[in-house]
Each structure stands twice: as C-alpha cells, then as structure tokens.
Amino acid sequence: MENKAENKVNEKVSDTMTNPVNKSANEHTPQQIHRGRWKLYLVIAICASPLFFSYLTYYVIKPTGRTNYGTLLDPRLYPMPKLDSQLQGSGAQELDAYKGKWIMLQVSASDCQAACKKSLLNMRQLRLMQGKDMDRIERVLVITDQNPMETSLLREYDGTHVLRADAKNVEAWLPAEQGSTMQDRLYLIDPLGNLMMRYSVDADPYKIKKDLDKLLKASSIG
Incomplete structure (x- = not known):
C-alpha cells in the first residue's frame, strides 16, 4: 500500500x-x-x-571628394513652374515645352551684356561638342523685361529658344547664392523638368562638358 x-x-x-x-x-x-x-x-x-x-x-x-564640377541642387525642391512666358516673336509658351530633354538655361535682361553673350556661346559650343547626343540638349534664354533684343544677337545664337517671363516668377524659382543673382548663373534642368545643377556664367566650359558627358551617359531619358 x-x-x-x-x-x-x-x-x-x-x-x-x-x-x-x-x-x-x-x-x-x-x-x-x-x-x-x-x-x-x-x-x-x-x-x-x-x-x-x-x-x-x-x-x-555632401561628399568632399565629389566628381561633379557644377553645384548640385536637390531636384525635388525645384520642379519646373509655370512662368506665364512668351516665345520670342510668337505666342505663349511655357518652359515645359522642352521637357524630355536636358535644358541649359540662361537668364538675362534684353540687352544681354558680355557675360550673357559668353554664356550663350558656351551653351552653343557645349551642345555641339556632344556630337550624336547634341539633340538631347536644348538651349533656353529667359528674358525678364519687355524691351526689344538685337536681331544680330538672335541670328548669331540661332537655335536658342528665347522666352520672356516676369522677373518675379523666375526669381521665385531659380536659386542663387548670397551676393549673386540668377543672371550670374547657368542652370541645368533634367528631362523630367527638375532643376538639378548650376554653374557660374564664367565657368570652364570643358569642365561643364565633363558633367554633361556623365549625365548623358548615365541617363536613359532625354
């Protein structure tokens, strides 16, 4: 038990x-x-x-060992706005008419002084230096007043699209460092219509070309 x-x-x-x-x-x-x-x-x-x-x-x-020559901009901050612009000698036309291509953009008053003319020359040469890829690039000059331009200037840089827009609309969009103005800069816009890089108007065109070479090679659009 x-x-x-x-x-x-x-x-x-x-x-x-x-x-x-x-x-x-x-x-x-x-x-x-x-x-x-x-x-x-x-x-x-x-x-x-x-x-x-x-x-x-x-x-x-911002890595110090950067390989780009121009100043990179955050494209999300600078989408292409409506400028209420007019195409020189024609009617209303917005900058987005050139979307789908890389856009080199210069801003100036209608008198286009020496720095402006040098920038227009550089834009023309930079486009030509791209060879078979030159058609992927458009050149745009935005004039911020309503005064007439020299016809000889328009002929010399034929192929540059000249738009007229209110200066306030353009200034609200384009960034410039303190102590400079948007007229002092050459801007680059990507094929999606976003501002993504800027240069000084007296920047070395051969160094700008290197940036363009890399962008065009890496990009599957534009």
Whole structure:
C-alpha cells in the first residue's frame, strides 16, 4: 500500500514538472515577444541602412571628394513652374515645352551684356561638342523685361529658344547664392523638368562638358 501511495505522489510531482514545460513550448513569454520584436527591428534597420546613409551623404553631408564640377541642387525642391512666358516673336509658351530633354538655361535682361553673350556661346559650343547626343540638349534664354533684343544677337545664337517671363516668377524659382543673382548663373534642368545643377556664367566650359558627358551617359531619358 505504501508503495502504491508513493508511486501516485511521484506521478503528481512528475506531472507538475512536465506540464509547464509542454505549455511553454506552445506559448511565448512577454520577454520572448519583446526580444523577437527587437530582432525584427534590427533586421529592418540593417536592410534599410544603405538607403538611409546614401540619402544622408547626398543631401546632408555632401561628399568632399565629389566628381561633379557644377553645384548640385536637390531636384525635388525645384520642379519646373509655370512662368506665364512668351516665345520670342510668337505666342505663349511655357518652359515645359522642352521637357524630355536636358535644358541649359540662361537668364538675362534684353540687352544681354558680355557675360550673357559668353554664356550663350558656351551653351552653343557645349551642345555641339556632344556630337550624336547634341539633340538631347536644348538651349533656353529667359528674358525678364519687355524691351526689344538685337536681331544680330538672335541670328548669331540661332537655335536658342528665347522666352520672356516676369522677373518675379523666375526669381521665385531659380536659386542663387548670397551676393549673386540668377543672371550670374547657368542652370541645368533634367528631362523630367527638375532643376538639378548650376554653374557660374564664367565657368570652364570643358569642365561643364565633363558633367554633361556623365549625365548623358548615365541617363536613359532625354
């Protein structure tokens, strides 16, 4: 009898020791759930880190060993606006008429002084130097007053699209560093219509060409 009673006690002890283990095999404690969530967050962070750091480097840190000659602009900040512009000698025409191609853009008053003329010359030569890719580039001169232009200037730089727009509309769009104006800069617009780079009007055209070479080679549009 004593042996039977002892066996029953041992079975109860065995059950109390075995059942919690079996139960825990099917259920997770709060600590285990917490650790599992952190592991998931860690995996997501590892996968997302290359994108995060590339974004941080491009838009915040700005790598010092850059290969571009011009000043890079964040294209998301400068989408092409409606300028209420007029095509020289014609009717209303917006800058977006040239979307789908790379646009070199110069801004000037109608008298187009020496720096303006040099920029127009550079734009013409830069386009010609692209050879078979020259048709991927358009040249645009935006005039910010209503005074007449020299016909000889228009003939000399034939192929440059001349638009007239209100100076306030243009200034609200084009960025210029402190101490300079938009007339002091040559701007580059991508085929999607976003402003993405600027140069000084007296920038080295051969170095600008290197930037254009890289952009045209890397781009599948325009």
